[in-house]
Amino acid sequence: MGQRSSKFFRDPIHGYIEVDQEFLPIIDSPFFQRLRRIKQLAFTDLIYHGAEHSRFGHSLGAFDLATEIAERLGIKNKTKKDEFRLAALLHDVGHPPYSHAFESALEEVYKDRKHEQYTEVIIRDTEIGDLIESIGLSKNAIVKLIRGKYVEQPEFSYLNDLISSELDVDRLDFLLRDSYYCGVPYGEYDIQRLLLAMRKKGKMIVIDEKARHAAESFILARFWMYTQVYTHHTRRAFDIMLKNVFTKDTMKNLRFPAPTKKDISRLLVCDDAWLTGKINDLAASPRRTNEKIMASHFVKREPVKRVIEKIAYMELDSQRIDPDFTAIETLENFKEEIATEAKIDPEFIFFDKPWKDLPFESRYRQYTQEKEGSAINLIFRDGKIRDIALDLSSLAYNVSKWKARIVRVYTPDEKRNELGKIIARKCPSVKNLIISK
Amino acid sequence: MLVVLLMGEKEKKSLDVFSSLIIDLFKIKKKVLGKVDCQKTVYFAKRLGAPVPFDFRWNIFGPYSYELAHNCDYLVMEGLLQYTGEYKLNNRFAGHHVSKLEPKIKNRLKKFFEEVDETCEKRGYNRILFMECAASFDFVQSNIEEGTRRKEKVSDLLDELKPEKKEDFRRMSDDAWNLLVQSKLVN
Numbered sequence: 001m002g003q004r005s006s007k008f009f010r011d012p013i014h015g016y017i018e019v020d021q022e023f024l025p026i027i028d029s030p031f032f033q034r035l036r037r038i039k040q041l042a043f044t045d046l047i048y049h050g051a052e053h054s055r056f057g058h059s060l061g062a063f064d065l066a067t068e069i070a071e072r073l074g075i076k077n078k079t080k081k082d083e084f085r086l087a088a089l090l091h092d093v094g095h096p097p098y099s100h101a102f103e104s105a106l107e108e109v110y111k112d113r114k115h116e117q118y119t120e121v122i123i124r125d126t127e128i129g130d131l132i133e134s135i136g137l138s139k140n141a142i143v144k145l146i147r148g149k150y151v152e153q154p155e156f157s158y159l160n161d162l163i164s165s166e167l168d169v170d171r172l173d174f175l176l177r178d179s180y181y182c183g184v185p186y187g188e189y190d191i192q193r194l195l196l197a198m199r200k201k202g203k204m205i206v207i208d209e210k211a212r213h214a215a216e217s218f219i220l221a222r223f224w225m226y227t228q229v230y231t232h233h234t235r236r237a238f239d240i241m242l243k244n245v246f247t248k249d250t251m252k253n254l255r256f257p258a259p260t261k262k263d264i265s266r267l268l269v270c271d272d273a274w275l276t277g278k279i280n281d282l283a284a285s286p287r288r289t290n291e292k293i294m295a296s297h298f299v300k301r302e303p304v305k306r307v308i309e310k311i312a313y314m315e316l317d318s319q320r321i322d323p324d325f326t327a328i329e330t331l332e333n334f335k336e337e338i339a340t341e342a343k344i345d346p347e348f349i350f351f352d353k354p355w356k357d358l359p360f361e362s363r364y365r366q367y368t369q370e371k372e373g374s375a376i377n378l379i380f381r382d383g384k385i386r387d388i389a390l391d392l393s394s395l396a397y398n399v400s401k402w403k404a405r406i407v408r409v410y411t412p413d414e415k416r417n418e419l420g421k422i423i424a425r426k427c428p429s430v431k432n433l434i435i436s437k
Numbered sequence: 438m439l440v441v442l443l444m445g446e447k448e449k450k451s452l453d454v455f456s457s458l459i460i461d462l463f464k465i466k467k468k469v470l471g472k473v474d475c476q477k478t479v480y481f482a483k484r485l486g487a488p489v490p491f492d493f494r495w496n497i498f499g500p501y502s503y504e505l506a507h508n509c510d511y512l513v514m515e516g517l518l519q520y521t522g523e524y525k526l527n528n529r530f531a532g533h534h535v536s537k538l539e540p541k542i543k544n545r546l547k548k549f550f551e552e553v554d555e556t557c558e559k560r561g562y563n564r565i566l567f568m569e570c571a572a573s574f575d576f577v578q579s580n581i582e583e584g585t586r587r588k589e590k591v592s593d594l595l596d597e598l599k600p601e602k603k604e605d606f607r608r609m610s611d612d613a614w615n616l617l618v619q620s621k622l623v624n
Contacts, residue, residue, distance in 0.1 A: 107490070111488065111490075114492075116492060144580060147492065147494065148492075148493075148494025148495055148496075149494065149495060149576075149580040150495070150580075151495055151576070151577050151580055151581065151594060151598060152580070152581050152582070152594070154594055154597035154598045155597070157495060157598055160494060160495050164494065203598070314514055321514070321515075321516045325514075325515070326516075329515070353511075403510055403514065405511075405514055
């Protein structure tokens with residue numbers, strides 16, 4: 001039997017994904033296999049039950065797109081091409097259990113524990129790094145590409161953007177994948193048209209103007225997925241609950257590894273099942289703490305409920321401050337008084353601003369005359385290049401001038417009506433925003 | 438009506454770590470001349486030891502953080518910052534702010550931004566462009582192999598990374614590099 005030249009992974013989004021023989025040991029390594037046990041969308045399957053897909057599939061999807069883009073752009077330097085493909089494959093390898101949901105909880109307790117830092121240590125200091133070097137590639141170059149710091153060879157600096165920017169392999173894959181598994185059509189766009197129209201002009205990735213509609217549908221797909229899936233009120237409820245299960249006190253007992261060479265091997269067991277076990281343990285603990293109460297609600301799938309919700313789209317340039325938001329934020333300063341009157345522990349009144357702390361941008365970049373920031377650039381027949389958000393005839397021009405703002409107040413279900421009544425009495429101006437059973 | 442009553446009171450808005458840091462930085466720097474200047478100000482704050490929670494990536498204007506841009510937009514929407522081409526702090530929120538920055542880092546930042554101002558004044562540089570130049574020099578020098586971190590090498594790379602700024606950056610390169618050396622950002 002001759003040596004296999006590659007292996008195919010059947011993927012529901014991209015069909016067969018071909019992986020070179022020399023990359024297979026990386027995929028088979030324990031750190032990469034761990035991604036099979038980390039759901040891409042954390043608790044979203046508690047709302048959209050199909051959303052049980054993993055970071056493993058998404059990473060392969062990003063790799064496949066990187067391969068296709070590298071071919072289309074005609075990258076001849078095999079080393080750079082393969083480093084770019086591996087950067088796409090490994091960009092999420094350091095995600096903690098339950099992805100961004102637990103990452104937010106970690107950040108509340110520790111400084112410097114972002115998934116990018118774990119990714120960097122895994123690539124530099126574990127067998128993955130050795131495997132990369134054994135095939136003649138640079139682990140440093142891959143880390144730098146993932147972190148947007150590859151400047152050593154300026155002619156390849158555009159590869160930074162293809163790993164993370166407005167139009168990158170990460171977003172190109174996760175919108176389609178999340179949309180498919182959630183069973184919502186909002187994230188769909190014409191990926192083949194977009195890839196066909198992709199070119200390199202100088203150090204910039206541009207889209208042929210003829211494919212403007214495909215670029216616009218990509219931007220709208222992002223907007224809809226963020227509003228309908230990623231910031232869904234029940235998903236956010238579980239994210240909030242997780243943060244309140246793992247507070248400073250309980251986080252200490254987890255002994256979650258730090259992103260260091262010494263600690264990183266302990267990350268191998270830290271998957272979704274491991275964290276679920278910890279939540280179950282807390283729910284069963286004999287001490288009646290707030291963390292235990294939250295864990296018990298979690299285990300029974302009893303999300304905290306919205307008492308108030310305000311969603312508005314605001315034009316950034318207008319400098320207008322909506323009085324409803326001011327009113328809700330002022331309420332936050334008087335949480336204790338309201339809680340006493342409603343006979344609720346103030347720690348069980350949660351103020352949430354989902355658009356503010358998203359680990360990824362909420363929509364296409366905002367209109368700015370200074371043009372700073374990565375962009376989706378169109379190239380016109382005359383060779384001129386223009387950011388789609390600054391092109392007056394583009395749908396994105398109007399979409400990008402607005403920013404969504406959401407504020408929600410949550411509390412456990414049994415206290416929801418009582419809290420709503422007290423807020424309505426104390427603050428009649430927000431009465432119409434109160435959600436009751 | 439609770440809210441109406443409260444609105445008349447002194448604001449006691451609870452600030453998150455980032456908002457608190459932005460107030461500190463804007464008070465130290467005094468003038469933040471727009472979005473590019475803001476990005477580079479926060480970038481240098483991070484490099485000089487301030488607890489900035491964002492990562493910076495290479496971008497057309499040098500180091501850039503989308504999260505920072507996103508968060509600044511929210512500070513404008515929430516009224517903490519005003520943006521009219523320049524950023525200004527809203528004193529209604531910032532007036533009573535108690536700094537959480539370590540005095541040592543605060544002094545380091547103060548000295549750094551004073552040095553930037555002095556250099557721009559003395560040489561007649563555009564402040565935003567000089568900040569962009571210094572930040573680009575710093576980003577490139579700190580992300581290339583240690584043994585190659587020389588001014589000439591960084592200048593050559595920047596010529597290729599930002600050809601449209603080649604002349605300006607070459608003109609400012611000595612001052613930008615000296616600033617980095619004085620601030621101990623270059624080994």
